[in-house]
Amino acid sequence: MKPEDFEELLANCADEPIRFPGAIQPHGVLLTLSEPGLQIVQVSANVADLFNQQPEALLGQPLHALIGTEPAEAVLQMLLHNTFIDAPALHITLHGSEFEGLLHRHQGVLVLEFEPLIKHFQPTALNGRTSNLSKMLQRLQSAKTLQALYEISVTEIQAMTGYDRVLIYRFEEEGHGQVIAEASAPAMELFNGLFFPASDIPEQARELYRSNWLRIIPNADYEPVPLVPKLRPDTGQPLDLTFATLRSVSPIHCQYMKNMGVLSSMSISLMKGDKLWGLISCGNRQPLYIPHQLRTVCQSIGQVLSLQISAMEALDISRQREEKVEALTLLNQAMIASAQNVFEGLTECPQVLMDLVQASGVAIIDDKQLHCYGNCPEPVQIRALHKWLQETGQSVFASHNLSSVYPPAAHYQHVASGVLAMSLPKPVDNGVLWFRPEVSESINWSGDPRKSLDLENLDAGMRLRPRTSFEIWKVKMAGISSRWSHGERFAAHDLRRSALENDLARQVQREQQAVRARDELVAVVSHDLRNPMTVISMLCGMMQKAFSSDGSHSSRRISSAIDTMQQAAARMNVLLEDLLDTSKIEAGRYTVKPVPLDVSQIFEEACSLLAPLALEKSIDLSFHAEPGLQINADPERLFQVLSNLIGNAIKFTPRQGNVGVSAMGNDQEIVFSVRDSGEGIAPDQLPHVFDRYWTQTENNPSGTGLGLYITQGIVKAHGGRIEAESELGRGSEFRFTVPRVTLAPGT
Incomplete structure (x- = not known):
């Protein structure tokens, strides 16, 4: 197959309509209802098996024709609440089985789902005790570190749900993810510490995780149940099942689960603000159905854990920043004490500057001057890198894999695989660039990340299938330095802010000095010119007496010239007074x-x-x-x-x-x-x-x-x-x- 054909298949996989599968999982029934009459608009085909009703015969019928008058009235009462979560639970018994109703509204249509009601679900006991929400929350709050928080979470959720494997999966900046905590049954393959490629969870799947806190698949080996009719009668479009618990999932994902050795899964989103931070991923070797009530508890745990992770990360970042305060104070004092400019001050303490962010080298650029300390690239390489950094438009730039975004850095990655840089908005070249060398390390991937998807021959052509191997695959990473921590990035921002404040203060001081010098010059000039102008006026008066405007022609010409001189002298005196007043007004000394x-x-x-x-x-x-x-x-x-x-x-x-x-x-x-x-x-x-x-x-x-x-x-x-x-x-x-x-x- 040509590379471009494989890329097209990848694109098709990414565009798979997972929000609009047109089908549900078979353990429940889904209906869509019109308002306000609650007529059935669409229904899943398995209503015949679970409720002993033919789907075609139900279309257009009122809801009570299927579930009875009293439950239908209960649905009407649910619509009166601001959120359906606040409404009482909806329980019905049909065809000899008990079901729980879940209601939501999306894109102008009511969606009602019925799932089996299991009243006596017993979670697995762990160490002789049964987990409950209150105790679990207490244990979460007792965690002193983030890693302890992760470990407590997976252990408690496994005890509460009975899954064979519960792990926390954190997304990295580059898109891939890493398993950072795991609680698994003895016979399960361990994934803790392994990296998984970004293609394992495509972007549109991540978007669904951002929309929904929880997704469950009781049995991956299921046959999807189609909706009847297939399209919405009012729009002619597929029904958006984004918020439907029963939504059928991608067959590629089901095969992916089987390849991992599990038939049942549940995923709980971990959010940081409005961004998907990671997942709590649960898996079981055999089919396992977790009832709605327990899923709600798990969802609450995910929400609490998200807040706890965000809070502890914020505290950790705050601690990192506090550790930089002393060094930043020394650097700020050096900038203030500098006679010329802020960057000259920084050159006085290069070791403090490098220790601030744990760098092995630092370069300070101030117009034509380039100062290098520690292990740095060649001056011409630094100048070229700085020019590229200026073109990015970022006042603070950080990368631990510089050659991936700036290819020329591959020539000096042994001293500068990582760079942290800051600059000021000045008309001349300026900036501070910190460097870190390449760190030789091996990263354990769960399978070859370059082969996350395989091809499968079918009579109709080729299609993608999920990878079948999850064996540890080691990759020796090149051109990568240790990461710049949040605290180190903040230190660069803080140093830049201090440099900017000091630089602006110097500009204001220079302008004030220029104003004072101008005022002094105006005062001196006004004072020194006033006496000569007075003498000129007096001499003009004396000369005016000697030459009469009624005398000879030459006498009249001289008299006229003297008048002009007197007027010019008078105007000059007025101008001198105005300049002196103006100077005082501008200096605030009037x-x-x-x-x-x-x-x-x-x-x-x-x-x-x-x-x-x-x-x-x-x-x-x-x-x-x-x-x-x-x-x-x-x-x-x-x-x-x-x-x-x-x-x-x-x-x-x-x-x-x-x-x-x-x-x-x-x-x-x-x-x-x-x-x-x-x-x-x-x-x-x-x-x-x-x-x-x-x-x-x-x-x-x-x-x-x-x-x-x-x-x-x-x-x-x-x-x-x-x-x-x-x-x-x-x-x-x-x-x-x-x-x-x-x-x-x-x-």
Whole structure:
């Protein structure tokens, strides 16, 4: 057979419709019922043998026609419960036999199953005592280690159920599984410690284990019982038996059981969150039926065991992390103490770094620098590996079989079969790579994992059959290191987090130093330039007296030039003051000295200064303040705010417009408003008016873009707030608040 033909058979096996077998196991009867009338829609063909009724004659009939009025009424009462588990048990006697009814609803149809009722099932005695749930749970809780927990579980379940073999099977990351605990009768072949290939439990079978906590096969040597009719009449599709206890299983699996020497099995799922962690697998050489009541107990044990395993694994991981705290503290201190960067700090303690994760070598990459300690691959190999790790996009990467995911590692697996790596999101190459060498070991497989399925010749062609050999098959593993534990992986994450925090702290410190240096530079420049600009202004004044604008042509030219120099010097002084204020605001060092002020007096001063500017453009400038308003404010700085806002309003209001200034009080603050009838500010620009260097470009050739930014800083320094509203063609309004003077009672 060609390899591609064998792969196609494997795919067909994986796609086997195990949820929709169209048949059940023969030890019970299955019905589907319509609601609300409970008419029989489908029925298993063995209803003729077990209930002495012909299946075709039952279709469309009410349920009571089969089981009687009282039991049918009991089913109706079960439907009233939120979950059928809460309903009383349903017991009936038909054709001389007692049955127990199990009900569930799935995909819009009621499924009712009847199984034999065994009232006096006696579990096997172990060491002269009979197991019971209460004692078993106490013994589970007494386990101090995970392995002890596994051993107690298999021993107790075997005693409770009487199976010849009970084992715990744990799934590994790679997909295969290992038997980690076993309790077996003396004549049974032992599987404890053996590995089983992933193909023994295909993915769709694992999905069923995730959906159902328990699956039972009382007798693998059975003939499936078909459903009548084969398809659902309402949908024309096969009935989904995912949650049916009687669901017929794959014939390949039944043959697999026989090859293992068992005819009866029960599997209990072990979950970790929503993931399938493993199975409790029970097997018996002879057919064995476990009644529903005992299966429910076993299912509860599986659920409790799942929680116990998760809790103990979490405690074990926590213990592993605690063991790393001291080393992580030393490494963190080294990173903090480093004068340059965090990776330089790590190079100061390589042995601590290797001991942190039990590595035999470590490489530290910091841009062009590569530091290697212990047993490491060649530098060019490390650089190539690091480049590949960056391409994976994983901030922390771990593998104990590196060559399986990165083939070039096969050239140096004697020093780096395992790698654990972490890196930071920086623009330069960086990272820490820990290495472990190849560990020569043999893994015992239950049969050749490369031959988990055989081929069987049939007249109709070839089909897969389960393997027949479970003899121990040893494989010497190459290119594999010891696994990185959860604690070691967490240590890599913790170290990365510390490195990231230290690196960010260094960046913030550098930025703060840059801000301080800039502030100092602005202050020095402002101070050093202010004196020369004052001298220039004074000299311009003196020269202005010597040259008259009414004199000769050359005298008028010199006078005009002096005017220009004076204006430039004045603007330079304003710019220097703005830069100094901006620097203080950004550094959080802008201070004001509030004193009680009368608002009407401030308005008078503002009017006397700014009215000439408004008069020049025939702008109606008005001031209105509620009488008696008192505020706490720095007079010089508050006047600077009003001057800037009113000056801007006059500047951007066309001739014969109007500018209104008002002040209104409430219980805690005074609200100032400066409104104009100018052209307004575009909606996309309005959110940015208080940003640094924002300026209205039209009609403002000399604007620095710092006025409103400084205005906002002054208002905030007073404990107030400022906002702007504007509409194109309708003008703008700037409002700001200042705390009012709080008068003492009786004043």
